[in-house]
Amino acid sequence: DTAVSQTPKYLVTQMGNDKSIKCEQNLGHDTMYWYKQDSKKFLKIMFSYNNKELIINETVPNRFSPKSPDKAHLNLHINSLELGDSAVYFCASSRLTTRGSGQYFGPGTRLTVT
Amino acid sequence: AQTVTQSQPEMSVQEAETVTLSCTYDTSESDYYLFWYKQPPSRQMILVIRQEAYKQQNATENRFSVNFQKAAKSFSLKISDSQLGDAAMYFCAYKGNTPLVFGKGTRLSVIA
Numbered sequence: 001d002t003a004v005s006q007t008p009k010y011l012v013t014q015m016g017n018d019k020s021i022k023c024e025q026n027l028g029h030d031t032m033y034w035y036k037q038d039s040k041k042f043l044k045i046m047f048s049y050n051n052k053e054l055i056i057n058e059t060v061p062n063r064f065s066p067k068s069p070d071k072a073h074l075n076l077h078i079n080s081l082e083l084g085d086s087a088v089y090f091c092a093s094s095r096l097t098t099r100g101s102g103q104y105f106g107p108g109t110r111l112t113v114t
Numbered sequence: 115a116q117t118v119t120q121s122q123p124e125m126s127v128q129e130a131e132t133v134t135l136s137c138t139y140d141t142s143e144s145d146y147y148l149f150w151y152k153q154p155p156s157r158q159m160i161l162v163i164r165q166e167a168y169k170q171q172n173a174t175e176n177r178f179s180v181n182f183q184k185a186a187k188s189f190s191l192k193i194s195d196s197q198l199g200d201a202a203m204y205f206c207a208y209k210g211n212t213p214l215v216f217g218k219g220t221r222l223s224v225i226a
Binding site: 042044045090092110 | 149151156157158159161166205214216218
């Protein structure tokens with residue numbers, strides 16, 4: 001069983017397009033996250049949702065819009081894609097009340113904008 | 115703001131030998147958690163080991179152990195009996211009352 005899954009794993013698209021990445025977790029966690037890993041492998045949080053409510057929104061262009069239809073899903077929609085959006089995007093989940101248990105990551109989505 | 119520093123961008127180790135990866139962090143919090151994540155070429159982020167700041171005993175998971183020095187704000191990872199499958203990027207991470215903060219990673223190569 002896959003704990004945290006993301007689709008698609010690879011996404012190649014042109015500048016100006018709109019795309020979505022889907023994430024699902026079956027761990028029963030109440031908090032989900034989106035991270036961006038740049039070409040230098042640096043990981044930075046973008047968003048966090050707890051029980052479908054946005055609790056963290058780091059400095060991210062408003063072209064990025066997360067949507068959480070329920071506790072098990074957190075999708076990322078990106079409008080008007082730019083070259084600089086090329087990166088690997090990771091979804092993760094955890095239980096907010098047990099922050100010491102760590103976060104569990106999906107396999108990542110490699111986004112390439114041409 | 116909390117910061118995590120991994121001063122070794124790259125390390126290498128002979129198969130079956132032991133290697134230590136360094137991590138230091140900066141915080142004013144007293145209650146926090148520290149983690150090591152492994153990212154192999156498959157890019158999957160895998161939680162290797164965790165440490166609770168209020169526990170003095172160093173965490174151990176099979177061949178992986180940490181040396182946690184709270185006063186020095188140091189959290190190094192020791193890999194014993196290194197295997198080819200240990201080759202990966204290793205990220206140190208801090209979790210307090212803020213989002214998880216990652217270091218920039220150390221790329222570990224294992225030489226057969």
